[in-house]
Amino acid sequence: xxxxxxxxxxxxxxxxxxxxxxxxxxxxxxxxxxxxxxxxxxxxxxxxxxxxxxxxxxxxxxxxxxxxxxxxxxxxxxxxxxxxxxxxxxxxxxxxxxxxxxxxxxxxxxxxxxxxxxxxxxxxxxxxxxxxxxxxxxxxxxxxxxxxxxxxxxxxxxxxxxxxxxxxxxxxxxxxxxxxxxxxxxxxxxxxxxxxxxxxxxxxxxxxxxxxxxxxxxxxxxxxxxxxxxxxxxxxxxxxxxxxxxxxxxxxxxxxxxxxxxxxxxxxxxxxxxxxxxxxxxxxxxxxxxxxxxxxxxxxxxxxxxxxxxxxxxxxxxxxxxxxxxxxxxxxxxxxxxxxxxxxxxxxxxxxx
Amino acid sequence: xxxxxxxxxxxxxxxxxxxxxxxxxxxxxxxxxxxxxxxxxxxxxxxxxxxxxxxxxxxxxxxxxxxxxxxxxxxxxxxxxxxxxxxxxxxxxxxxxxxxxxxxxxxxxxxxxxxxxxxxxxxxxxxxxxxxxxxxxxxxxxxxxxxxxxxxxxxxxxxxxxxxxxxxxxxxxxxxxxxxxxxxxxxxxxxxxxxxxxxxxxxxxxxxxxxxxxxxxxxxxxxxxxxxxxxxxxxxxxxxxxxxxxxxxxxxxxxxxxxxxxxxxxxxxxxxxxxxxxxxxxxxxxxxxxxxxxxxxxxxxxxxxxxxxxxxxxxxxxxxxxxxxxxxxxxxxxxxxxxxxxxxxxxxxxxxxxxxxxxxxxxxxxxxxxxxxxxxxxxxxxxxxxxxxxxxxxxxxxxxxxxxxxxxxxxxxxxxxxxxxxxxxxxxxxxxxxxxxxxxxxxxxxxxxxxxxxxxxxxxxxxxxxxxxxxxxxxxxxxxxxxxxxxxxxxxxxxxxxxxxxxxxxxxxxxxxxxxxxxx
Numbered sequence: 001x002x003x004x005x006x007x008x009x010x011x012x013x014x015x016x017x018x019x020x021x022x023x024x025x026x027x028x029x030x031x032x033x034x035x036x037x038x039x040x041x042x043x044x045x046x047x048x049x050x051x052x053x054x055x056x057x058x059x060x061x062x063x064x065x066x067x068x069x070x071x072x073x074x075x076x077x078x079x080x081x082x083x084x085x086x087x088x089x090x091x092x093x094x095x096x097x098x099x100x101x102x103x104x105x106x107x108x109x110x111x112x113x114x115x116x117x118x119x120x121x122x123x124x125x126x127x128x129x130x131x132x133x134x135x136x137x138x139x140x141x142x143x144x145x146x147x148x149x150x151x152x153x154x155x156x157x158x159x160x161x162x163x164x165x166x167x168x169x170x171x172x173x174x175x176x177x178x179x180x181x182x183x184x185x186x187x188x189x190x191x192x193x194x195x196x197x198x199x200x201x202x203x204x205x206x207x208x209x210x211x212x213x214x215x216x217x218x219x220x221x222x223x224x225x226x227x228x229x230x231x232x233x234x235x236x237x238x239x240x241x242x243x244x245x246x247x248x249x250x251x252x253x254x255x256x257x258x259x260x261x262x263x264x265x266x267x268x269x270x271x272x273x274x275x276x277x278x279x280x281x282x283x284x285x286x287x288x289x290x291x292x293x294x295x296x297x298x299x300x301x302x303x304x305x306x307x308x309x310x311x312x313x314x315x316x317x318x319x320x321x322x323x324x325x326x327x328x329x330x331x332x333x334x335x336x337x338x339x340x341x342x343x344x345x346x347x348x349x350x351x352x353x
Numbered sequence: 354x355x356x357x358x359x360x361x362x363x364x365x366x367x368x369x370x371x372x373x374x375x376x377x378x379x380x381x382x383x384x385x386x387x388x389x390x391x392x393x394x395x396x397x398x399x400x401x402x403x404x405x406x407x408x409x410x411x412x413x414x415x416x417x418x419x420x421x422x423x424x425x426x427x428x429x430x431x432x433x434x435x436x437x438x439x440x441x442x443x444x445x446x447x448x449x450x451x452x453x454x455x456x457x458x459x460x461x462x463x464x465x466x467x468x469x470x471x472x473x474x475x476x477x478x479x480x481x482x483x484x485x486x487x488x489x490x491x492x493x494x495x496x497x498x499x500x501x502x503x504x505x506x507x508x509x510x511x512x513x514x515x516x517x518x519x520x521x522x523x524x525x526x527x528x529x530x531x532x533x534x535x536x537x538x539x540x541x542x543x544x545x546x547x548x549x550x551x552x553x554x555x556x557x558x559x560x561x562x563x564x565x566x567x568x569x570x571x572x573x574x575x576x577x578x579x580x581x582x583x584x585x586x587x588x589x590x591x592x593x594x595x596x597x598x599x600x601x602x603x604x605x606x607x608x609x610x611x612x613x614x615x616x617x618x619x620x621x622x623x624x625x626x627x628x629x630x631x632x633x634x635x636x637x638x639x640x641x642x643x644x645x646x647x648x649x650x651x652x653x654x655x656x657x658x659x660x661x662x663x664x665x666x667x668x669x670x671x672x673x674x675x676x677x678x679x680x681x682x683x684x685x686x687x688x689x690x691x692x693x694x695x696x697x698x699x700x701x702x703x704x705x706x707x708x709x710x711x712x713x714x715x716x717x718x719x720x721x722x723x724x725x726x727x728x729x730x731x732x733x734x735x736x737x738x739x740x741x742x743x744x745x746x747x748x749x750x751x752x753x754x755x756x757x758x759x760x761x762x763x764x765x766x767x768x769x770x771x772x773x774x775x776x777x778x779x780x781x782x783x784x785x786x787x788x789x790x791x792x793x794x795x796x797x798x799x800x801x802x803x804x805x806x807x808x809x810x811x812x813x814x815x816x817x818x819x820x821x822x823x824x825x826x827x828x829x830x831x832x833x834x835x836x837x838x839x840x841x842x843x844x845x846x847x848x849x850x851x852x853x854x855x856x857x858x859x860x861x862x863x864x865x866x867x868x869x870x871x872x873x
Contacts, residue, residue, distance in 0.1 A: 222730065240707070241685075
C-alpha cells in the first residue's frame with residue numbers, strides 16, 4: 001500500500017472531513033460505552049444534553065470553551081509559523097499570576113491607580129508574562145537552534161513550581177485557611193457576566209474577537225503571508241527576503257501572549273484568584289484544539305466549543321449512567337486521530353501497489 | 354549484432370500509471386548478452402520508472418520482466434539482485450563513514466556469521482578492480498573519495514554481487530569529460546567480458562559513443578529502438594522530443610560586452626567562504642560587466658553551492674570583498690533583492706518557490722512588502738498581486754490552472770518559468786542563475802536559454818553556474834572553472850577546449866592527478 005497525493009484536494013472533501021471524523025469518533029467510542037455496560041443511545045443523549053441541551057449546559061460549555069479558545073489560538077498562531085510552543089499551560093499560569101500581581105488585593109488593598117488603568121495594566125501584564133516566558137525558548141531556537149518543543153515543555157514544570165512557591169509565599173492569601181491560593185483579585189477588575197445566573201463572562205467575547213482578529217491578520221496582512229511562508233518552508237522564505245527569525249519570534253511572542261491572556265481571563269472571569277488546579281490542562285488541550293481546527297483561527301472557536309462540550313457533557317452524563325467521565329478525554333483524543341486521518345485522506349489517496 | 358542470441362533480459366508490455374499520468378505504456382524491450390542498450394529520453398519520459406520496475410522498486414500495473422529466461426517476481430529488489438541485475442543510481446547509495454570494502458560488503462554477508470570474511474572479500478574486490486581497470490583503495494573512507502571514485506565503488510559493489518546485467522542511471526551527470534571517457538572504456542571492457550549494460554542518459558553524444566542500440570522513450574511510450582551505428586544526434590533528438598528543436602545560437606546575440614569601458618556590475622575579490630573549520634571557497638575573484646555572461650563550469654560539489662549562496666545573499670564572505678555595481682552589499686537576501694539582483698536558485702522546489710503558497714504569491718514573493726503589492730508595507734493588495742502575477746504567467750508562459758493554484762502542483766519547468774518571470778520582469782542588472790535548466794525538457798531548456806540571452810542583450814550581467822558543458826558553450830562569453838573551492842580566471846570561450854576545460858575541472862589536486870596518471 002502507498003499514499004499518493006491527490007492532485008487537487010477538493011474543497012468539499014476538506015469541509016466534509018471533520019464531519020466524517022466526528023461520526024467515526026462517536027461510532028468508535030460507542031463500542032467503549034457498550035463495553036462499560038451502558039446503553040449507547042442514552043449515554044450519548046445525556047452527553048449532548050449535558051453539553052448543549054439546556055441554558056445551563058450551554059453556558060457551562062461556553063465558560064469552559066473560553067480558555068480553550070485562547071490556548072487553541074496560541075497553538076494555532078505558533079504552529080502556523082512552525083514554532084512548536086508546547087508551553088501554553090505554563091504561560092497561562094504565569095499570565096494568571098501576573099494578573100493577580102497587578103490587580104490583586106495585597107494586604108487588603110490593590111495598587112492605587114484609576115480602575116481603567118489598572119484593568120489595562122492587568123491584561124497587559126498577563127499577556128506580557130506569557131510572551132516573556134516563550135521569549136527565552138524562541139531566542140534560543142533562533143540563535144542556537146535549541147529545540148523549542150523541549151524548552152517550552154519543560155518551562156511548564158518550572159512555572160508550576162514557581163506558582164506553587166508564590167501561592168505559599170509572597171502571594172499567599174492569608175484568609176485561605178492554609179490552602180495554597182493567591183490573594184483575590186480586586187472585584188472591581190473582574191470581567192462582566194454576559195448572562196444572568198451563569199458563569200459566562202466577557203472573556204468569551206475577547207476570545208472570539210481575537211480569533212477574528214488573528215484570522216484577519218493572517219488573511220489580509222503581510223504578516224499572514226510571512227507566517228505561512230515561514231511555516232511552509234523557512235529556507236524558501238529566507239530566500240525571497242522574509243526575515244525568518246523575526247517572523248518566528250513574533251509568532252512565538254503572540255502565541256505566549258494569547259496563552260497568558262487565557263490565564264487573565266480565567267482569573268478575572270471565573271476564579272478570582274490563582275490556585276494550582278485552576279487549569280485542568282487547558283494549555284495542552286489547546287494543542288489538540290489547534291490541530292482539530294487545522295490551525296485555522298476561526299475553526300479554533302468551533303473546536304474549542306466541541307472539546308468543552310464533551311468535557312462538560314461527560315461530567316453530567318457520568319452522574320446518570322455508569323460510564324466514567326474519562327470518556328470525554330477518550331472522545332477528544334479519538335476525534336483528534338480521526339481528524340488527522342480524515343484530513344490526510346482528503347489530501348491523499350491510498351493505493352495498493 | 355546480427356543473429357541475436359537469447360536475450361538476457363526481456364521486458365514485455367510494461368505499463369505503469371501514477372494517478373492520471375501514464376509513466377510507462379506497454380513497453381517491450383530486450384537486452385542481449387554483451388550489449389549496451391541506451392535508454393534515451395527527456396526528464397519525465399519514463400526511463401527511471403522503467404528501470405525501477407525492472408529492479409523491483411515499483412510494481413508494474415501490467416507486463417512482465419524476465420532475466421536469463423526466468424521471470425522475476427515483481428517488487429522484489431532482492432530477487433533482482435539474486436538474478437544478477439546490478440544498479441548504479443544517479444545519487445549514490447554509499448555510506449560515507451565506512452570504507453570502500455565495508456560499503457561493498459553491506460548487505461552481502463549474512464548477519465549471523467560471527468566474523469566477516471574480509472580477506473577473501475578484499476581479494477575478490479581487488480581482483481575485480483584490476484580486471485576492469487577500476488582503481489580504488491579498499492580501505493579508503495568513502496567520504497574522502499571524489500565523485501568519480503564513488504561511482505567506481507558503486508559499480509564494484511554491483512560486480513561484487515556477481516551482476517551480469519548492469520543498469521547505470523545517468524552515470525555521466527557527475528563526471529568530467531575525461532572521467533566520462535574512462536567510464537566508457539570500462540563499459541567496453543564489461544561488454545567484452547560478456548556483461549550486458551542498460552545505460553540511461555539524455556545526452557545524445559555519449560549515447561551514440563557508447564551504445565549498440567538506442568531505445569528512445571517519449572511520454573511513457575517506446576518511440577523507437579534503433580542501432581546506434583545507423584543514426585545521428587539530430588534524428589535521436591527528433592525522436593526524443595517529437596519535433597525539431599531550435600537551439601539558441603550564439604550569433605543571435607545583438608550586443609557584445611564592451612571591454613573595460615563599463616564598471617563591473619559584480620566584483621569578487623579574494624573571497625573565502627568557510628563552514629566551521631572547513632574552507633569551502635579559497636580566494637575567489639571574479640569580475641562581471643553589464644551585458645556579459647560568465648559561466649562557472651565544474652563538477653558537482655566543487656564549491657558551486659557556497660558560491661551560489663554567496664551570490665544570492667545567503668552567505669557572508671569570511672574574507673574578501675563582494676561588490677555590486679561598485680558598492681559593498683550586506684549579506685542578506687533582502688539587500689540583494691533591493692540591489693536589483695535576480696536570483697535563480699538550483700533547488701527550485703525548496704528555495705526558488707514556497708511550494709505551499711499560490712502561484713500569485715510566489716510571483717511577487719520577493720517584493721511582497723513593497724508597493725503596489727502591499728499598502729503601507731503591511732496590508733496585502735490582492736488585486737495588484739493578481740495583476741502582476743497574471744502578467745508574469747502570460748509573458749513567461751507559465752502553465753497553471755490558475756493564480757490561486759498551489760505552486761507545488763506545477764511541473765518543474767513551469768516552476769522555473771515562474772521564478773524566471775519573477776526575476777526577469779524586474780529587469781535586474783545582475784542575474785545569478787544556478788543550474789537554471791537542471792532537469793528540464795529540451796523545449797524548456799531552449800526557452801530559458803533564449804530568455805537569459807535576451808536579458809544579457811538588455812544589459813544584465815549574468816553569472817551562470819552550470820554542470821552542463823553544452824549549456825555553458827552555448828551561452829557564455831567567458832568561462833571560469835571551479836574546482837576544489839578555487840575559481841580559475843574567467844577566460845573567453847574561444848580560449849577553452851573541451852579537453853582544457855576537463856583538465857581544469859579536475860583541478861590540480863594531487864590525488865586526482867595521480868589517478869589520471871594511473872589510468873593512463
